[in-house]
Amino acid sequence: MTRIAFYGSSLLSSYWNGAATYYRGLLQALAMFGHDISFYEPDAFDRQAHRDIDPPGWARVVVWEASARGLSRAAARAAEAEVVIKASGVGYEDDTLLQEVMGAARPGALRIFWDVDAPATLAAMQADPDDRLRRLLPSLDLVLTYGGGAPVVAAYRALGARDCIPIYNALDPESHFRTAPDPRFEADLAFLGNRLPDREARVEEFFLRPARALPEMRFVLGGSGWEEATLPRNVRLLGHVPTREHNAFNVTPRMVLNVARDSMAQTGFSPATRVFEAAGAGACLITDAWEGIEMFLEPGAEVLVAQDGDDVIRHLRATGADAAGEIGARAQARVLAEHTYTDRAALVHGILKNRIRQTEHAS
Incomplete structure (x- = not known):
């Protein structure tokens, strides 16, 4: 030992x-x-x-x-x-x-x-x-x-x-898995992440701008530090979301978003914890683009990749609940097979x- x-x-x-x-x-x-x-x-x-x-x-x-x-x-x-x-x-x-x-x-x-x-x-x-x-x-x-x-x-x-x-x-399959939806997290798109200086501009581009462009849709924002941010009316602020609630947070919305910090996106090959948490729960994940994503999930089939906010808007408009569920199921199978x-x-x-x-x- x-x-x-x-x-x-x-x-x-x-x-x-x-x-x-x-x-x-x-x-x-x-x-x-x-x-x-x-x-x-x-x-x-x-x-x-x-x-x-x-x-x-x-x-x-x-x-x-x-x-x-x-x-x-x-x-x-x-x-x-x-x-x-x-x-x-x-x-x-x-x-x-x-x-x-x-x-x-x-x-x-x-x-x-x-x-x-x-x-x-x-x-x-x-x-x-x-x-x-x-x-x-x-x-x-x-x-x-x-x-x-x-x-x-x-x-x-x-x-x-x-x-x-x-x-x-x-992925830790014992901690992150598909669970029952929770009405608190109902949305078309949800994002979970603390407010950090080198991620804020990307959150603005990939999450808040799509929210403003799609006022008919619902958005949920979790994480610490966003209390003073100016948010669109269709964004519901949750504050800190404990780890024990992440499964419900990921499985309930139609889609969830991953946004890398600037430095991580530039370096590439840096999948955030949220990527595997979401995939483990069978969520349909939209991620900002970074080099190496295909090492972990197949773009288009197991994850949706966005170069900018316009791509997020396009994914939200084009991917219904059934298609989103299929993407999430494929992502879950991939991470269980290769990325635990x-x-x-x-x-x-x-x-x-x-x-x-x-x-x-x-x-």
Whole structure:
């Protein structure tokens, strides 16, 4: 049994934490391969007041005080593990946490940086030769990324990483599946996502502009931060939608929308968690266009792709409820066959097994 110390944003709360579903699905599946996982998350951003799962049986969750003392105590526990993983975007003194965690790792431990926002992380490193992560990269054994494909792999290697492997988002069939519709989410098109500066213009183009152009249709907007936004009359604002309600949110509307952040769309090969959540529920998904979508779903048959707001309008007008249901059913079948977290965990398990063996042989 391999002991893994994983330092991330939060496993217990999805509140202002887009990586929650990714962590939960992947780590639960990884535990099935016999790994003993301890997840260390800071008490930050009021997440502990918005927990949406209980501490799971498949991981030991340690909530540490967001202070210098709390950080040091949590980082010191990296010495207990054979594999030490620091994720990006933990949310409290990330650079210091990275340095202390990797410094505390025992000799021979596998040291991994797991990037859940590669475009932003790479941009920061490329802009600053003294960036803490950039300086530490050559000393780390491996970088794993939430997505990004060949462009991200090449960029990481150019900055000194020994190796970089994308571990894409996926579906957890036990968490995201077809369920009964909920009248709260009835709409022609629904979008779920927090209001972020580098996504707002795309939400305007792909969601709000179609809403204004189609006043006879109903639109639903979920996520935090939209309270001050100017919305068309036919857009109903929900606020934060807990993870436990995502299945109903995805299955109820005629269609659901995925909108990537600017950096993710430009990088490509970065399917958001929402893509697999929606497909797992059998939803008809409209996604903004990004390179690599065909690796995950077939455009036109399993997902509808929009280059701009006009394409969203066209899809809404041309795709009735029956056709939308058929697209959703095909998407669900595809992700169940090829894109579950068990598939991704098998890849990670193989990587860890091989790297640990190499380290043992080297010593």
